[in-house]
Amino acid sequence: MRDVVIIGSGCAGNTAAIYAARANLKPLVVQGHEAGGQLSLTTLVENFPGFPEGILGPELVENMKKQAQNFGAEYLHGSLLEADLSKRPFRLSIEEEIVETRTLIVASGASARWLGLPSEQKLIGHGVSSCATCDGFFYRGRKIMVIGGGDSAMEEANFLSRFGSEVTLVHRRGQFRASKIMLDRARANPKVKFLLNTVVDEVLGVAGNLVTGVRLRNLETGAVWEQEVDGFFVAIGHIPNTAVFKGQIETDADGYILSKGGARTNIPGVFHAGDVQDRTYRQAITASGAGCMAAMEAERFLEAEGH
Numbered sequence: 001m002r003d004v005v006i007i008g009s010g011c012a013g014n015t016a017a018i019y020a021a022r023a024n025l026k027p028l029v030v031q032g033h034e035a036g037g038q039l040s041l042t043t044l045v046e047n048f049p050g051f052p053e054g055i056l057g058p059e060l061v062e063n064m065k066k067q068a069q070n071f072g073a074e075y076l077h078g079s080l081l082e083a084d085l086s087k088r089p090f091r092l093s094i095e096e097e098i099v100e101t102r103t104l105i106v107a108s109g110a111s112a113r114w115l116g117l118p119s120e121q122k123l124i125g126h127g128v129s130s131c132a133t134c135d136g137f138f139y140r141g142r143k144i145m146v147i148g149g150g151d152s153a154m155e156e157a158n159f160l161s162r163f164g165s166e167v168t169l170v171h172r173r174g175q176f177r178a179s180k181i182m183l184d185r186a187r188a189n190p191k192v193k194f195l196l197n198t199v200v201d202e203v204l205g206v207a208g209n210l211v212t213g214v215r216l217r218n219l220e221t222g223a224v225w226e227q228e229v230d231g232f233f234v235a236i237g238h239i240p241n242t243a244v245f246k247g248q249i250e251t252d253a254d255g256y257i258l259s260k261g262g263a264r265t266n267i268p269g270v271f272h273a274g275d276v277q278d279r280t281y282r283q284a285i286t287a288s289g290a291g292c293m294a295a296m297e298a299e300r301f302l303e304a305e306g307h
């Protein structure tokens with residue numbers, strides 16, 4: 001029987017583990033398919049406070065993990081496959097193991113949707129990104145491309161125009177899902193150029209491990225051409241990792257956990273932390289802050305229940 005199980009080993013899960021371990025709760029962290037979470041996909045992180053020269057994403061999350069382990073947190077390989085949250089203790093099926101726990105912290109993140117091209121996957125963190133706030137600064141005076149046709153693509157294109165010499169927005173259709181106001185803003189931006197009915201066939205630069213351009217294809221004419229690009233931003237949405245809790249933890253229509261205040265979910269004893277509940281900020285520091293909140297709430301919950 002565990003006091004606290006944490007699902008996810010990104011910034012939110014690791015920070016929750018540090019706090020829960022220092023509260024002597026010996027948390028168990030289930031690492032999931034992506035140990036270290038989304039920061040393990042990136043290179044330099046320049047906006048996490050405390051690192052004036054920046055720090056590599058994988059190093060930052062590894063440091064957090066070591067910090068939690070130093071205080072007694074345990075890490076388990078594998079993913080949560082099933083959860084019975086209908087009664088306490090909660091019953092979790094983690095690969096081959098069944099674990100029972102008094103409280104649960106869900107820090108399973110929201111994975112960025114990618115185009116799925118092998119070249120794109122190889123160049124994540126090397127010119128390919130899914131986060132303008134995180135990586136826009138690296139592309140001052142450079143050529144930027146944004147993929148997508150919704151509000152987030154418009155927002156990212158506008159934001160990135162502060163840095164890039166030009167921003168090309170590529171959308172596979174002729175119509176946009178984006179709201180009129182967001183679209184109008186992007187259209188009024190002299191730095192943003194639109195390429196419609198166009199798809200990316202390949203991101204170029206794999207041999208040198210740095211994006212140099214893209215190969216594009218117009219779906220109407222069949223024309224294929226290459227274009228020079230330094231920063232390639234995919235803005236086609238995120239998928240909150242909540243499928244395993246479906247029908248138990250309340251979410252919005254897109255699957256983001258609905259907060260009941262603080263770090264609370266609709267189920268007493270189950271807390272949320274990080275991007276799995278946050279469609280707005282999606283940053284390492286906000287995820288870490290949320291992990292701290294969730295661990296403190298779990299500790300108070302256990303205290304109130306006499307554990």
Ligand SMILES: Cc1cc2nc3c(=O)[nH]c(=O)nc-3n(C[C@H](O)[C@H](O)[C@H](O)COP(=O)(O)OP(=O)(O)OC[C@H]3O[C@@H](n4cnc5c(N)ncnc54)[C@H](O)[C@@H]3O)c2cc1C
Nearest residue numbers: 008009010011012032034037038080109134274275282284
């Ligand atoms: C390329 C890239 C660059 C970025 N750069 C920056 C940056 O410079 N600065 C910044 O502040 N932010 C940056 N971000 C955003 C930042 O990485 C996220 O906001 C942050 O990682 C969110 O942390 P999290 O712990 O909530 O979720 P995640 O980091 O997404 O971690 C989720 C964890 O849950 C686990 N998981 C999922 N499902 C299960 C399951 N069923 N069972 C067990 N575990 C599960 C996963 O394995 C993973 O460990 C970047 C993101 C990307 C993709």
